[in-house]
Amino acid sequence: MPSLLPLFQWANNLPIADWVRNSTWIFPAAETVHIVALAVLFGAILFVDLQLLGFVRRDTSVSHLEKELRPWTFSSLIVILVTGALLFSSEAMKLYISAPFQIKIVMLFLAIAFNYTIHRKVIGTETVRLGPAWGKVTAVVSIALWLSVGLAGRAIGFF
Amino acid sequence: MMSVEIAAAPVGVKASSPGSRTKKKILGLIAGGVIAVLVSALVWLMAVAMPSKTDGPFTFLENICVWLYDTPVSVGIRESALLFPAIEGIHLLGIGLSVGMLCWFDLRLLGLAMKDEPVSKVWSRVMPAAFTGFVLMFITGGLLFWAEAATAYHSVHFWIKIGLIVLAGVNAGYFEMTTHKHVAEWDTAPVLPVRARMAGLFSLLLWTAVIITGRTMAYSF
Numbered sequence: 360m361p362s363l364l365p366l367f368q369w370a371n372n373l374p375i376a377d378w379v380r381n382s383t384w385i386f387p388a389a390e391t392v393h394i395v396a397l398a399v400l401f402g403a404i405l406f407v408d409l410q411l412l413g414f415v416r417r418d419t420s421v422s423h424l425e426k427e428l429r430p431w432t433f434s435s436l437i438v439i440l441v442t443g444a445l446l447f448s449s450e451a452m453k454l455y456i457s458a459p460f461q462i463k464i465v466m467l468f469l470a471i472a473f474n475y476t477i478h479r480k481v482i483g484t485e486t487v488r489l490g491p492a493w494g495k496v497t498a499v500v501s502i503a504l505w506l507s508v509g510l511a512g513r514a515i516g517f518f
Numbered sequence: 519m520m521s522v523e524i525a526a527a528p529v530g531v532k533a534s535s536p537g538s539r540t541k542k543k544i545l546g547l548i549a550g551g552v553i554a555v556l557v558s559a560l561v562w563l564m565a566v567a568m569p570s571k572t573d574g575p576f577t578f579l580e581n582i583c584v585w586l587y588d589t590p591v592s593v594g595i596r597e598s599a600l601l602f603p604a605i606e607g608i609h610l611l612g613i614g615l616s617v618g619m620l621c622w623f624d625l626r627l628l629g630l631a632m633k634d635e636p637v638s639k640v641w642s643r644v645m646p647a648a649f650t651g652f653v654l655m656f657i658t659g660g661l662l663f664w665a666e667a668a669t670a671y672h673s674v675h676f677w678i679k680i681g682l683i684v685l686a687g688v689n690a691g692y693f694e695m696t697t698h699k700h701v702a703e704w705d706t707a708p709v710l711p712v713r714a715r716m717a718g719l720f721s722l723l724l725w726t727a728v729i730i731t732g733r734t735m736a737y738s739f
Contacts, residue, residue: 384565388558391733394613395557395726396550401611402618409647427632428622430539434546438554509614510607517603 364455371451379449386449389442396438397509403428403435404474404505407482411498413491421494425482436471459518463511470504553726560730564675570738572674580671587668595665602665609658615651617725619644627710627718636705637714666739675735679728686724693717 370376379385406428410421447454454460481497564570586592595601625631626640663670670676697713704710 384558384562387565387734387737388561391561391730392554392557394610394733395553395729397610398613398618398729399621400618401614402621405614405647406619406622406644410643414646424632427635430542430546431625431631433543434550437547438550442554506611509611513607513610514603 367451367455370448373448375445376448376451379445386446389445393439393442393446396435396442399431399435400439401505401509403432404501408498408502411482411494413495422482425479432474454515457515457518459511459514463508463515466504466507466511470501470508473501473504557726557730560727561734564678564731564734565737568674570674571672572677573672580668583667583671586664587666589664592664592667595661602662605658605661605665609655609662612651612655612658613729616648616655617651617729619648619651620725621722623648624718624722627714628722629710629715637710638701638705641701669739670735673735673738675731675738679731679735682724682728682731686721686728689717689720689724693721 379389407421407425410424478497478501481493595605622631623640623644626633626635626637632640693714697711697717704714
């Protein structure tokens with residue numbers, strides 16, 4: 360596998376990276392927006408998944424709820440990715456050797472891919488045809504993936 | 519502010535038509551952008567224009583904080599390689615469960631999400647999870663405070679955060695005891711009473727501000 364080092368170096372040398380590094384407040388601000396958007400994204404995902412698990416009274420179809428929340432999930436994800444890229448570029452070289460960061464990115468790709476493929480497909484399919492167990496498995500996998508992204512993200516600051 | 523411009527737009531938009539979904543996405547992005555600018559301004563204000571350390575006049579409280587700081591549990595959490603990150607990780611993810619869930623009820627009150635569902639229905643679906651989230655947040659938050667009590671006492675951001683949490687609590691309590699009691703009268707109303715919308719707006723703004731101060735606090739420690 361080719362090394363990803365050039366990509367990290369490129370990000371590290373971007374003008375925008377210097378801009379973030381040379382300011383006292385852009386990094387905290389970007390990180391704060393990152394976390395506020397995280398609340399919205401995790402909330403939307405949990406809302407749907409907790410319904411799938413049957414923890415909350417199911418009086419509307421989950422697919423209807425998921426469709427309703429889609430614009431919020433999507434826009435908060437965009438905000439998270441943009442602020443995340445900003446944070447990343449400012450300390451790309453530090454992150455290149457960070458194990459939690461590597462875990463986080465892998466989990467993030469998995470989580471996004473899972474959310475827009477299997478997760479969406481299972482929710483869109485009627486439970487009669489699929490059986491409720493699959494919905495629950497999907498919900499557990501989804502929650503586990505997103506939680507690992509969040510925990511690994513927090514771990515970057517500590518390890 | 520942001521609430522005004524985005525609150526006005528979705529009224530009358532049918533959730534089912536395909537064109538409105540793109541419209542909703544764009545509105546979501548605009549709202550995200552506006553919130554990002556507001557948050558940046560606030561963080562800048564708190565990080566640069568405001569002193570981050572305080573010498574509070576409450577010697578009594580300070581003594582308690584110092585005493586807490588020196589207890590074995592406090593030292594243990596603070597100096598543990600795993601415990602502090604783990605508690606903080608749970609605290610962070612608790613945001614998703616507490617504020618992340620509550621925000622859907624607030625957005626429903628404002629008429630920005632799930633407009634075709636009765637308010638009481640959204641409430642009964644969101645609340646069990648949000649309540650669990652808040653319990654989790656208060657427990658982990660309490661432990662984090664225990665570990666950093668003496669530092670937190672001198673942090674302006676910490677005091678602002680506590681103040682904001684109290685305000686959010688007052689807002690929720692007032693809504694519960696007055697407006698929410700008559701939920702049956704406006705459960706499915708196309709436009710909710712101003713008092714209900716205000717409660718949603720304040721809750722949304724206050725909890726966002728709590729998250730912001732929580733984050734800026736860590737930079738000023």
